[in-house]
Amino acid sequence: MSGTQGVAGGGDFRPRVEKLLADILGLMGFPARLDLQDAADGSLSVALHFESGAPPGVEPGKRGQVLDSLQFLLNKMLHRPGVERRWVILGAGAHPEPRPRRDAPAQAPASAPAASVAQVAASTPAPQPARAAAPAPAAQPQQRNARGGQPAQGAAKPAQAQAPVKGAEADERTLQVEEDPAFREAVRKLAEKSASLGRFYAFAAMKTEDRARVLKAVEGVGGVKVAAEGEGRNRRVVFTPAKPAPMPKRSLLPDDDEDDVDA
Incomplete structure (x- = not known):
């Protein structure tokens, strides 16, 4: 394959973000002044200051479907296969607050003391001896109707609940x-x-x-x-x-x- 693959955090990353955002917002008809700065979590934060009013559904300082869709589209265009990823987060009128990472491991409270092996062993209840399996109940005879004919309708097999179809939209x-x-x-x-x-x-x-x-x-x-x-x-x-x-x-x-x- 001809050409070279760059790194998302390289020197040409900010110019690419500015160029893509300017093109997209221009096609939408809502040009904006871009304020870029490095976020604490390693991502690139961009504040969008719209020159002639924000698009419908975009409110300054709030998240929304339009802003999330624009952010999703921008990151899809920036992150090509085989390239180190650096996420771009967008905010209307101000820089957005960084969102917590989903892959961050949950940390235990610092005040909780570590239990020793002996304490864990002492608190574990002793296993109970296995009980003999109870004999299966005898099969009940089918109830017949008052005339002694066919079994009553009440003794029919229970209806099985139908599971919902997965993937149905x-x-x-x-x-x-x-x-x-x-x-x-x-x-x-x-x-x-x-x-x-x-x-x-x-x-x-x-x-x-x-x-x-x-x-x-x-x-x-x-x-x-x-x-x-x-x-x-x-x-x-x-x-x-x-x-x-x-x-x-x-x-x-x-x-x-x-x-x-x-x-």
Whole structure:
């Protein structure tokens, strides 16, 4: 494979983050001034100061689905296979607080004294001798009805509970959710943009209710198909234009060049 793979924490990492964020926010129509600083947990913190107001669903100093989706997309574009990862966290109007790592081991309280082997052995109850297995109860004769004919219906086999089907996803189109006018208008504009430009878009890391709002908001918009795909945490809403158009080379984002293709 031609080309070289860099390190996420290298000297070109900050310029790449600034370039990608500027391109994405420019395409969204919400340019912002970026304030980058190193976080205490080793990640790169970015405060987004929007120049002409924040996008719908983004509130300064608070987390939200729009900001989480933008952060997810940015880290996906930065972290390529075989490259050391350094996460980027985003905040609206201020730097976000670092989130606790999921792989951090739980520490025992410092005030709890360590128990000795002798104390543990003394506190462990002695094993009880095994008891002889009780004889199986005799089979009860089937109860017959008053006329002495067939067994009564009450003696039928107990019904078995049906286990829920794993991996089944709820149909968002059938959910009844409260409509958000600002959210609906933003989603319809994105659907119209996908149809007119022939571009693919997707919403990730959304709640089931928000996916239902997206699917209801795009009803009646022609030239684009919008559907929920995937399962669990990977479920997303995809905008597929009826007439896809190729991306011009001048608008390709970094790392999308031909150097990454096997010769």
